[in-house]
Structure formats: structure tokens, C-alpha cells
Amino acid sequence: MRLKNNVHSVTVFAPATVTNVSCGFDIMGFALFQPGDEVRLTITDRQGVTITSIEGGNGKIPLVAEQNTAGKALLSMLQALDLPFGVEVEIFKKMAIGTGLGSSAASAVAAVWALNQFLEEPLNKEELLPFAMEGEKLTSGQQAHADNVAACLFGGFVVIRSLQPLEVIALDYPSELHCAIVHPQLELKTSDMRRILRQQIQLKDAIEQWGNIAGLVIGLQKGDFELISRSLKDVIVEPVRGKVIPGYQQARQAALEAGALGSGISGSGPSLFALTTSAEAAQQCAQAMAQFYLQLNLQCDTYLSPINPHGPQIVQIED
Amino acid sequence: MRLKNNVHSVTVFAPATVTNVSCGFDIMGFALFQPGDEVRLTITDRQGVTITSIEGGNGKIPLVAEQNTAGKALLSMLQALDLPFGVEVEIFKKMAIGTGLGSSAASAVAAVWALNQFLEEPLNKEELLPFAMEGEKLTSGQQAHADNVAACLFGGFVVIRSLQPLEVIALDYPSELHCAIVHPQLELKTSDMRRILRQQIQLKDAIEQWGNIAGLVIGLQKGDFELISRSLKDVIVEPVRGKVIPGYQQARQAALEAGALGSGISGSGPSLFALTTSAEAAQQCAQAMAQFYLQLNLQCDTYLSPINPHGPQIVQIED
Numbered sequence: 001m002r003l004k005n006n007v008h009s010v011t012v013f014a015p016a017t018v019t020n021v022s023c024g025f026d027i028m029g030f031a032l033f034q035p036g037d038e039v040r041l042t043i044t045d046r047q048g049v050t051i052t053s054i055e056g057g058n059g060k061i062p063l064v065a066e067q068n069t070a071g072k073a074l075l076s077m078l079q080a081l082d083l084p085f086g087v088e089v090e091i092f093k094k095m096a097i098g099t100g101l102g103s104s105a106a107s108a109v110a111a112v113w114a115l116n117q118f119l120e121e122p123l124n125k126e127e128l129l130p131f132a133m134e135g136e137k138l139t140s141g142q143q144a145h146a147d148n149v150a151a152c153l154f155g156g157f158v159v160i161r162s163l164q165p166l167e168v169i170a171l172d173y174p175s176e177l178h179c180a181i182v183h184p185q186l187e188l189k190t191s192d193m194r195r196i197l198r199q200q201i202q203l204k205d206a207i208e209q210w211g212n213i214a215g216l217v218i219g220l221q222k223g224d225f226e227l228i229s230r231s232l233k234d235v236i237v238e239p240v241r242g243k244v245i246p247g248y249q250q251a252r253q254a255a256l257e258a259g260a261l262g263s264g265i266s267g268s269g270p271s272l273f274a275l276t277t278s279a280e281a282a283q284q285c286a287q288a289m290a291q292f293y294l295q296l297n298l299q300c301d302t303y304l305s306p307i308n309p310h311g312p313q314i315v316q317i318e319d
Numbered sequence: 320m321r322l323k324n325n326v327h328s329v330t331v332f333a334p335a336t337v338t339n340v341s342c343g344f345d346i347m348g349f350a351l352f353q354p355g356d357e358v359r360l361t362i363t364d365r366q367g368v369t370i371t372s373i374e375g376g377n378g379k380i381p382l383v384a385e386q387n388t389a390g391k392a393l394l395s396m397l398q399a400l401d402l403p404f405g406v407e408v409e410i411f412k413k414m415a416i417g418t419g420l421g422s423s424a425a426s427a428v429a430a431v432w433a434l435n436q437f438l439e440e441p442l443n444k445e446e447l448l449p450f451a452m453e454g455e456k457l458t459s460g461q462q463a464h465a466d467n468v469a470a471c472l473f474g475g476f477v478v479i480r481s482l483q484p485l486e487v488i489a490l491d492y493p494s495e496l497h498c499a500i501v502h503p504q505l506e507l508k509t510s511d512m513r514r515i516l517r518q519q520i521q522l523k524d525a526i527e528q529w530g531n532i533a534g535l536v537i538g539l540q541k542g543d544f545e546l547i548s549r550s551l552k553d554v555i556v557e558p559v560r561g562k563v564i565p566g567y568q569q570a571r572q573a574a575l576e577a578g579a580l581g582s583g584i585s586g587s588g589p590s591l592f593a594l595t596t597s598a599e600a601a602q603q604c605a606q607a608m609a610q611f612y613l614q615l616n617l618q619c620d621t622y623l624s625p626i627n628p629h630g631p632q633i634v635q636i637e638d
Contacts, residue, residue: 027530161534161550162527169537169546199522206525206555208481211346213529215480217536218488227488231480236525 002120003085006319009042010117014110014312015155016095016303017102018179018273019147022234022264023212027160029102029151032179032305035095037103038315039070039110042088043118049074049087056093065089069104070111073135077112080131087115096301098190099183100267102148108135109152113312125153125311129166139190148267155311157220173307174223176277180260180286181303182251183271184293188244193268196240205235225261225277232262232275245270247296251289258288279304321439322404325638328361329436333429333631334474335414335622336421337498337592338466341553341583342531346479348421348470351498351624354414356422357634358389358429361407362437368393368406375412384408388423389430392454396431399450406434415620417509418502419586421467427454428471432631444472444630448485458509467586474630476539492626493542495596499579499605500622501570502590503612507563512587516559524554544580544596551581551594564589566615570608577607598623 015036019029044050049065065071070091078086089111097103112131116122129146132153137144146160150168157171215231218224242248245265251272255263259281260274274285286302293300334355338348363369368384384390389410397405408430416422431450435441448465451472456463465479469487476490534550537543561567564584570591574582578600579593593604605621612619 024529024533026526027533159530159533159537161530161546163530167534167549169534171537197522200519201522201525203516203518203520203555206520206528207345209525210343210529210532211478211480211482213532214343214346214478214536215486215488217533218478218490218540221537221540227480230486236522 003118004120007043007118007317009040009318010114011038011040011315012110012114012117012312013038013315014106014113014152015308016106017148017151018181018266019102019151020234020237020265020267021216022232022238022262023209023216024159025234025237026145026147028158028216029147030157030173030179031151031155031308031311032181032303033308034303034305035101037094037106037110038092039107039114040090040092041074041111041114041118044086044088047086049078049089051089051091054091054093057097060097061091061093067138069135069138070107072138073108073131074111074115076134077115077128077131096183098187100265100269100271101181101183102152102267104139105132105136105148105152108132109149109312111135113153117314117317126168129153129168133166153311156309157307159217171217171220173220174225175306178276178279178282178304178306180255180274180276180282180289181266181271181305182286182289182293183301183303184246184298185300186246186270186298188268188270190268193241193244196244197237198240201236208235228275229261232264234264238265241265241269246298247292248272251292254288254292255285258284260285279306322437323439326362326437326636328359328637329433330357330359330634331429331433331436331631332357332634333425333432333471334627335425336467336470337500337585338421338470339553339556339584339586340535341551341557341581342528342535343478344553344556345464345466347477347535348466349476349492349498350470350474350627350630351500351622352627353622353624354420356413356425356429357411358426358433359409359411360393360430360433360437363405363407366405368397368408370408370410373410373412376410376416379416380410380412386457388454388457389426391457392427392450393430393434395453396434396447396450415502417506419584419588419590420500420502421471421586423458424451424455424467424471427451428468428631430454432472436633436636445487448472448487452485472630475628476626478536490536490539492539493544494625497595497598497601497623497625499574499593499595499601499608500585500590500624501605501608501612502620502622503565503617504619505565505589505617507587507589509587512560512563515563516556520555527554547594548580551583553583557584560584560588565617566611567591570611573607573611574604577603579604598625
């Protein structure tokens with residue numbers, strides 16, 4: 001594996017992602033333009049991964065590479081490719097952690113995409129995915145779902161058809177789609193949000209869910225907004241998780257009344273997403289949701305973004 | 320509701336259908352060109368529905384209109400439209416019953432499509448669907464699934480996105496698709512085959528299933544045969560039903576080895592389907608499956624057909 005001669009340091013941005021997307025629990029996700037994380041890698045002769053600084057993250061993100069999602073992803077990639085050098089890592093957390101917006105995936109993807117830029121023959125995204133997943137496993141264990149990492153790395157709207165073997169399918173989707181995100185400032189642990197889910201579900205609910213999954217996929221492929229809207233329903237996970245996110249049902253209802261095609265929990269929450277057919281409609285949905293949370297005396301961050309078709313982006317390459 | 324002046328009797332063919340299609344339990348189905356049922360309606364001044372003859376069906380199909388799927392469908396349509404006439408019905412069962420190929424749906428659809436031909440302003444397929452469903456409810460109860468009826472009436476490959484309200488989506492699919500059907504001569508009751516299913520399923524299995532549903536829908540829409548093939552898997556229903564169909568696993572394996580994209584139980588069985596990319600491959604799959612059943616001393620009927628895009632077809636109109 002040969003290195004480019006002239007690259008000394010690379011900075012990459014990788015985006016936040018919305019996963020589950022109502023009916024697509026653990027199998028669907030899409031990328032936003034903002035927020036996101038940046039990772040800067042500098043090549044060194046010293047083998048291994050040294051995290052030299054972390055900006056943001058409230059001091060909760062470990063500096064030890066083996067325990068850090070970006071660090072772990074880089075270690076697995078350096079090792080698998082038997083790369084004859086090491087990297088110093090600066091992490092710029094530009095989004096809060098524990099939001100349901102794929103913060104750990106963004107850092108891992110930014111890191112592997114940055115490392116890829118040093119290679120004379122860079123890997124493709126399918127080849128990079130397993131390394132980024134190694135980072136995600138730190139948060140979610142060996143059974144890590146791939147939806148955040150895949151949506152972040154591939155950009156656009158993705159389906160994880162299978163985890164073993166890992167298979168990601170890029171969906172077509174109408175370019176008019178916009179997303180409003182509201183992140184109420186609550187602390188929820190991803191592991192807790194998974195623990196409250198029932199491991200057994202009703203067959204009749206599963207049948208209703210797979211009708212909606214088929215509907216959402218067809219709606220996205222064909223650009224049929226009414227079909228997308230009818231299909232953005234979750235009868236399995238949101239009814240459980242929605243109960244532990246204060247005001248969830250009302251905030252969602254506010255988005256729907258403000259014109260959203262659909263609205264639901266982003267990832268394991270507490271952020272809510274709303275999908276719309278225009279930037280203006282997304283803004284109205286974000287306002288409606290944020291206003292509702294203000295009534296509950298909950299501060300929130302809001303983000304507006306079309307679907308991001310790119311995934312990670314190079315911010316800077318230094319010789 | 321006005322009648323055409325010149326129509327005295329109408330004969331309609333409606334096709335057999337394959338439903339579930341591995342991962343799409345209760346939500347997916349497609350129509351075949353053969354086998355199928357024919358229904359002949361003759362207008363009479365006497366109100367109501369009189370079934371005058373049933374050819375085939377081994378004497379097991381009731382002549383009483385209220386208890387007959389075609390009769391019940393016709394009664395509900397005559398009543399809802401307040402039609403000022405009655406019909407005499409001849410039913411030609413050209414397929415066995417209890418095969419898993421939607422025999423009752425074919426009779427009900429043929430009947431309402433025939434009745435529709437008498438109307439000056441015929442109903443569209445969406446409007447006819449609820450009447451055909453009334454017939455299906457005789458077999459499956461109020462919770463009747465719509466997959467056979469919808470695939471038979473609309474033709475092509477359909478998804479039932481929602482039962483209440485009833486919503487059928489026509490899928491695009493590659494025209495090369497062919498189907499091999501093998502019907503081993505076993506008697507299985509649809510109601511028994513539903514009773515053996517677990518009402519609770521594992522969330523992790525449901526997640527695997529909805530990845531495959533998304534994959535199958537995308538594969539059909541894009542004409543991606545490899546994706547179709549990888550997605551034609553059922554981890555929920557076939558593992559249960561497969562155990563009560565003698566030789567199911569081996570017959571399916573024989574089809575896969577003969578080149579099928581995928582193979583599974585049609586409806587609630589005992590028929591097996593195999594999907595292929597050509598007529599020749601379908602024939603090879605049918606032979607391989609039939610040969611296996613012969614080793615078990617089970618006679619079987621085999622059918623070969625591309626996907627039927629039409630649904631019901633008029634055979635004859637008599638003045």
C-alpha cells in the first residue's frame with residue numbers, strides 16, 4: 001500500500017445522519033449537510049494512533065485511541081492495510097453527543113475518509129465501511145447497527161439490506177426533500193433506548209411495518225411524496241421510545257400540522273426529524289417543534305438541511 | 320348505474336397468484352398466466368345471484384351464493400351499486416383448490432370483472448377490489464389478507480401497503496422474470512397453515528426481514544436480478560410452514576441449484592414457486608422440483624409462466 005508523497009495532513013468533515021426514518025428501524029438512514037464532525041489527521045513516523053486534541057464533546061470523549069470511535073476505526077484500518085506509518089488525530093466535535101444524530105459515526109467516518117486520502121490507491125466506500133463500523137462497535141457493541149455509519153459514508157438515503165454480510169443499497173430519492181431537526185436538550189443513553197425495546201413483537205405489527213417499508217422505498221424511488229407521507233409510520237419502536245422523550249407526540253404533531261410529510265425520532269433520540277418537500281416547509285416545521293419545546297422549558301438546537309448526497313468531504317489537504 | 324344494452328352474458332378468466340414471495344408475508348404477490356378460473360355471468364330479471372353450475376373443485380365448492388367466494392363478491396357488488404337485475408353464474412374451476420395459488424381469489428376476481436362488463440360506466444380496479452375482498456373473507460375471515468385478490472385483479476407485481484385503509488401499489492419489475500410452480504398433491508388447509516404461525520416474533524428477525532423487503536422492492540424496481548436473488552429470503556414464516564410441507568427444503572434447494580433467483584412457498588402452500596430470468600430456466604427449475612417430489616412418490620402439477628401484467632381477461636361477450 002503506497003502513500004502519496006505530498007500529503008502531510010488532511011482535514012475531513014463528515015455529516016450527521018438521521019436513521020430509522022420511522023418505519024425503517026436499523027435498516028434506513030440519510031445524511032444531512034449539517035451538523036457534523038471534523039477530523040484532522042497528520043502523518044507521523046511513530047506507528048499507531050495518537051489523539052492529540054478533542055474540541056467539543058464536553059470532555060466526555062476518551063483520548064485513548066482504542067476507546068475512541070475515530071481512533072478505533074483508524075487503528076483497524078492501519079492494521080488491516082499494514083500501513084507503515086502512524087497518525088496524529090485532532091477531533092473537532094461540531095455536534096453534541098447523545099443526540100440521535102450519529103455523532104460517533106460522523107467521527108469514525110471522517111477519520112477513515114481522511115486516512116484514505118494519504119493512500120496512492122484509495123479504497124472505495126464499500127471497502128472503508130468495515131473500518132468505520134469498528135469505531136461504531138465501541139458505542140453499540142458487536143451487534144452494532146450500520147445505519148448511521150453507512151448513511152454518513154455513502155451520503156444520500158441508504159438501506160442496510162443485510163448486516164452479515166454487510167450490504168448497503170443507495171436509494172434514489174427526490175431532490176426536493178428537506179429535513180428539519182430539533183434536538184431538545186435532554187440526556188438519553190443509546191444503550192438505555194435500546195434496552196427499553198421489546199425483543200418480541202407482534203407478527204401483525206411486523207406486517208404493518210413491512211408494508212410501510214415497501215411503501216417508503218417505492219415512494220422515494222418514484223418521488224411520490226404522498227406515498228412517502230403515508231408510509232412514514234412506525235408501529236413498533238416509536239410507540240415505546242416516544243414515551244420516554246418528553247413531549248414527543250405533541251412535537252411530532254406540531255411538525256405534521258406545519259406541513260411535514262412525516263416526522264419521527266432520529267436514531268434513538270431525543271432529536272426529532274421532519275421531512276418536507278422544500279426548505280421553507282422545513283423551516284416552518286423546525287419552528288413549530290421548537291416552539292412546542294420552549295413551552296416545556298426545554299431549550300433546543302434546530303438544523304435545516306436537504307439530503308446530503310456526498311457523505312464525507314475534504315476540508316483541507318496540507319503538504 | 321346504467322347497463323349496456325347489448326350484453327347478455329360475459330365470460331372472464333382470472334389468474335392464479337403467488338403471494339408472500341418469501342420475505343413479503345401478507346404484503347406481496349404477483350399474477351401468473353396459468354392456471355386460473357373462468358366465470359360466466361348471464362343477466363336475468365330475477366334479483367340476486369344464482370349459481371347454476373360449478374365445473375371442477377371436486378364437489379367441495381358451495382353452490383349457495385352467500386357461501387361461495389364468487390357469489391359473495393357478486394352479491395356485495397350488486398347490493399352496493401343497487402343494480403336492478405340479477406345474475407346466473409357458471410364457475411369453471413380450472414385450478415385445484417387449497418394449492419396456495421389463490422384459487423378463491425381468482426373466482427372472486429373473475430366474477431366482479433365479469434359483472435363490471437355489464438355496466439355502462441364500469442368501475443376501476445380500486446373500486447372493484449373491496450367487492451372481490453368480500454369473497455376472500457369467506458375463506459380467511461374478516462382479517463382476510465388482500466395479497467391474492469390484489470395481485471389477481473391488478474396483475475403484475477403488487478405490494479399491499481396498508482389493509483386499513485386498503486392501499487395497493489403496483490411495482491415495476493423486469494419483464495424477463497418467469498415463474499415455475501410445482502404443486503405437490505397434498506392437502507393443507509389455509510386456516511391450519513395460519514394457525515401454526517407464531518403470533519409473536521423476534522425483533523431481530525423482523526429487522527432481517529424488512530431489510531430483505533426493501534431489497535426485493537428495490538431489486539424489482541431497478542431490474543437488479545442479483546439483488547432480487549439475495550433478498551428472496553424469509554426468516555419468519557417459511558421456517559415454520561416449511562416443516563409441515565414434506566420435502567420442502569430439498570425441493571427448494573433443487574430449484575436454486577437449477578438456477579432459480581429464489582424459491583419459496585406460494586401463499587400458504589403446498590405449492591412452491593421459483594423465480595427465474597428466462598422461460599428455459601423456469602422449465603429447468605420445475606423439472607428439478609418435480610423430480611424431487613417423484614422420489615417422495617408425490618405426484619405434482621407444474622406450471623410455467625411469465626409475470627402476467629393484465630389480471631383478469633374477457634374470454635367472451637355474448638349479445
